[in-house]
Structures are given as structure tokens and as C-alpha cells.
Amino acid sequence: MTELRIVVIGGGFGGLASAARLAKLGHQVTLLERSTSLGGALQPISADGFTWDAGPTTTLLPAVIRDLFRKTGRPLERELELEPLDLVREHRFEDRTVLRLPSGSRAAQIAAFDQLGDGAGDLGASWSAYVDAHSETWEVLRRGYLEQPWDPALSPRELTDLLGSREMLHKRLRRDFKDERLRLVASHPFVIDGHDLRNVPAWMGVTSYLEQTFGAWTVPGGLSAIGAALADRLATRGVTVELGTTALDIVLRDGRAVGVCTANGDLDADAVVCAIDPRRLPALAGSVHRTMPAIPPVVAHVGLDGDLPDLPHEVVLHGDPMLVVRTGGTAPEGGAAWTIIGRGRLAEDVLRALARHKVDVRTHVVTRIDRSPRDLVDAWGGSPLGVLWQGRATVRDRLGPTTPVPGVYAAGAHATPGSGLPFVGLSAALVAQEIGPA
Structure with a gap:
């Protein structure tokens, strides 16, 4: 050429x-x-000495x-x-139970789910079976769809069958998991991005396989x-x-x-x-x-000071609305830079909604930048x-x-x-x- x-x-x-x-x-x-x-x-995004990632943090x-x-x-x-992270994220459920989802380890994830079960069912085995089932899915997608241009006319049968499957994620999760908390963990990456699980192909559950197999990673400073x-x-x-x-x-x-x-x-x-x-x-x-387009969520970047809750880099607070707290921003000495994301029926200020989950930082706010879905689309052009x-x-x-x-x-x-x-x-x-x- x-x-x-x-x-x-x-x-x-x-x-x-x-x-x-x-x-x-x-x-x-x-x-x-x-x-x-x-x-x-x-x-x-920076303000008053605080800096946040505008988008993904891992x-x-x-x-x-x-x-x-x-x-x-x-x-x-x-x-x-x-650098690798020890946790993919922490999940806090409405029944007050907590799952700290390990990153890049099958054995550690099984142990974490078994601990969540508290003797009420073999949750670790259920989760492991779900994730393991996506190993072949990943190989089919990787070889024929993600690492080489896809031509439907020349696609191998196994890839054609996978992409053409009528099974949606919500049915797959209901079939595989009796415990709603496991369904919430598996569906989180899609719900936070604004997707309806009834319209997400079941094979996209491969995301859970990627989290377990390759882990979550970040860059110090963002x-x-x-x-x-x-x-x-x-x-x-x-x-x-x-x-x-x-x-x-x-x-x-x-x-x-x-x-x-x-x-x-x-x-x-x-x-x-x-x-x-x-x-x-x-x-x-x-x-x-x-x-x-998938519409962005509500986002609030807050600069905080004082005595704050000790949270991992990402915490998911399940409910409606769903809230996500990301703590990985940079801040002046003695401060912290958090990003709070809201998805769902958010009828009040996002920090007030966060306080209902017993994470109240309203009196610690030094600076704050709010972004609506429209603000984000306008800023990024899509x-x-x-x-x-x-x-x-x-x-x-x-x-x-x-x-x-x-x-x-x-x-x-x-x-x-x-x-x-x-x-x-x-x-x-x-x-x-x-x-x-x-």
C-alpha cells in the first residue's frame, strides 16, 4: 500500500x-x-486543588x-x-450485607461469595459456575469478533450462533442465581451504564469472567x-x-x-x-x-476534608437509585476527592441520597462540581x-x-x-x- x-x-x-x-x-x-x-x-477535572477522573477510574x-x-x-x-487492584469493587446491598469482590482471582471470589452466603446456600459455587461458563464465550468473541474484523458472511458457526442468540441477560441471571444479590453483582456493569437487562445479550455476561480472570487495574493519580x-x-x-x-x-x-x-x-x-x-x-x-446512545448517569465530583469514612476505590450502594462512590481522586493534604454517581429514580440531591446509606459527607464538602447527563453529553459531544x-x-x-x-x-x-x-x-x-x- x-x-x-x-x-x-x-x-x-x-x-x-x-x-x-x-x-x-x-x-x-x-x-x-x-x-x-x-x-x-x-x-x-480540577477545582480548588482537587482532581477527579471525568470518566472511568479503572x-x-x-x-x-x-x-x-x-x-x-x-x-x-x-x-x-x-497497577492491579485487590478489589473490583465493594457491593452494599439493601439488606445491609456487604460483598467485597476480589479482583483477578477465582478462589478469592468463591470465598467472598461463600462468606456472603452465611450458610444460606453455596453462593461461591453458583458464582463460579456462572463465570466459568463464560470462558468459552470469551475465546469465541476474542478470536472472531474482538481481535479481527467481523464479517457476518464468513463468521464461524460458533460465533454466528453466539451473536444471534435470543437469550437476554436478565433471563440468564434469573436462571443461574436464586439469590438476588448475585444477580445484582453480575448485572451492575450494565445497569450503571443505563442498559435494560431485558435487552442485553446474555453473552455480555463475559464481563464477569474478565473481572475475575484479568482483574481491575488503575493508574496512580487517575x-x-x-x-x-x-x-x-x-x-x-x-x-x-x-x-x-x-x-x-x-x-x-x-x-x-x-x-x-x-x-x-x-x-x-x-x-x-x-x-x-x-x-x-x-x-x-x-x-x-x-x-x-446509552445515556450517562448523574455525576457529582466533591472535594472533602475532615474525618471521612474509610472506603475502597469503588463502592456500589444497591437500590433505586443505585449510587456508586469512587474515591480515587487526588486532593490536598488532609482532603479526599470523591466522585458520586447516581443511576435510577434520583429525586433528591445525590449527597442526601448517599446519606440515607449511612455515608454522610455533606458537612465535609470543600468544593463540588455537578454534571447532569445533558452536561456530560454536551461536554463530550456524545x-x-x-x-x-x-x-x-x-x-x-x-x-x-x-x-x-x-x-x-x-x-x-x-x-x-x-x-x-x-x-x-x-x-x-x-x-x-x-x-x-x-
Whole structure:
């Protein structure tokens, strides 16, 4: 192949990863970002000496991030520290029982669930059987869907059967678990992202397998460091970055992409990578009219001081609304930076709702930043949670890594079966694989 002029639309993790990979493959890459900084949901938020991750605070599948850095330049270990967590998260249930879900250990998870059972059933064995059943699911997805571009016409039978299954997650969980608490633990990653379990394919339960097998990981100081390191990587690879530049549409000629239209004029391109919600681009919007974005939750970033409860990095308080407390921000000495997330029927202030769970920090607030779902969508130009699950057809209705428009590729949260850095990072690798080296 010859060197291509490639325009990547979107400076979130998907766009950064795509641009870095394509530049390393020898292409001339320009990245467009509508805001004045790179990173998308990986950007930090700061106020009065406190700093919070705007989006995720942990990640699964660290190999995805390591592979990205290794394939685009210096290895990850020379840029930043990715460290494992002992817990995936702590779950607190309405009956006042607590599960501290271990990270990356089958035996430890079995022991934790057995302790939760308190003699009322073999919960560890039930959980283990559920997770173990997804081992084969992961291998089928990894080989035929996540690590190589999926062609439905050439898909192996086992993958076709899996993706075409009519079984939804809520039925699978009710069948496998008599104890509601196990259902809540298994369904949490989807409920917090705003999905209805009746519309989530049962095979997405593979997330529990990933948590147990590969564990949860973070970066000291916040995952925003990954976005900053990738921004530096683009400079090293010679990527042209145009901030404050909104892509209005893809320029087509004879049905093929030949550029990108912006408010500042058109940019010529041999290929275009859409790493934003494709609904924002008229040339692609018609191809995704059956899909909807998963709407972000209510978020409150609070800077605290004083004598505070000793919480792990993430605590889930089950109920309606569901509340999630993340404690991993950075703060001045004697302080703490927490993020509280609310999902469900939140009819009162999120800190008041938190106080009802006996975690009352209202008198310790030094500073506070609130973000509604609309605020988050406006800030990021779309939802970093990707496509809302609406049944098994969602797999075919979303785009990525290719699209119906020749010369246009899709990466990012809207081009994956799930949110989070692993799925998004894999989508960027698929785009680079489709386009190939110069």
C-alpha cells in the first residue's frame, strides 16, 4: 500500500488510539477534536486543588493498553504505571450485607461469595459456575469478533450462533442465581451504564469472567494519565492535531469518502476514521438510525476534608437509585476527592441520597462540581457509554470497524459491544488492521 491521508474525527481514547496506530503504520494522520483539549472522557477535572477522573477510574484487560503503547512506540512501563487492584469493587446491598469482590482471582471470589452466603446456600459455587461458563464465550468473541474484523458472511458457526442468540441477560441471571444479590453483582456493569437487562445479550455476561480472570487495574493519580501519554505519543508520531475543530460531515465523491467538512473548510482525505457518535455526521447517521446512545448517569465530583469514612476505590450502594462512590481522586493534604454517581429514580440531591446509606459527607464538602447527563453529553459531544443495547440486533445495527460508506471506518465507544478502555482500544486496533500499513 501507499501512504494514505487519514483524518480521525474525535480526540477521545478511541480517536487517540486510532491516530497513534495509523501514524505508526506510516500514514499521514490528522486528528480533529471539537474541544480545546484531548482525552474525551479520560480528561481530568480540577477545582480548588482537587482532581477527579471525568470518566472511568479503572480498566480491565491491561494487555489492550500495553499492546497499544508497544505497537506505537515506547512500551507502557516507560510512560506510566498501571497497577492491579485487590478489589473490583465493594457491593452494599439493601439488606445491609456487604460483598467485597476480589479482583483477578477465582478462589478469592468463591470465598467472598461463600462468606456472603452465611450458610444460606453455596453462593461461591453458583458464582463460579456462572463465570466459568463464560470462558468459552470469551475465546469465541476474542478470536472472531474482538481481535479481527467481523464479517457476518464468513463468521464461524460458533460465533454466528453466539451473536444471534435470543437469550437476554436478565433471563440468564434469573436462571443461574436464586439469590438476588448475585444477580445484582453480575448485572451492575450494565445497569450503571443505563442498559435494560431485558435487552442485553446474555453473552455480555463475559464481563464477569474478565473481572475475575484479568482483574481491575488503575493508574496512580487517575486514568487521565493514559490520555495525556497518548497525546504525547501523537506528537512523537507526527500526527497533526487540530483542536477546537468540529467535523460537520464527511465529504463524499461518487459515494466514497474524500475528505471531512469543518467550519474552517474541507480537509482532503483518502480515509476517514469516525471516533465519535456517528449520528453527528449526516453521511453516517442514516446507517445507525436504529440505534440509540446509552445515556450517562448523574455525576457529582466533591472535594472533602475532615474525618471521612474509610472506603475502597469503588463502592456500589444497591437500590433505586443505585449510587456508586469512587474515591480515587487526588486532593490536598488532609482532603479526599470523591466522585458520586447516581443511576435510577434520583429525586433528591445525590449527597442526601448517599446519606440515607449511612455515608454522610455533606458537612465535609470543600468544593463540588455537578454534571447532569445533558452536561456530560454536551461536554463530550456524545455519550462515552456507546450504543444502548436493544436486543441481539444491536450487534449488526452499530458500525465498526468498517461502515457502509467506502473509505470510512469506525472506532470508539459507538463501535464496540461495550463501554470502557478495553473494548474501545480493541476497536482502534481493528481499524488499523483494516486500513493496513502504508
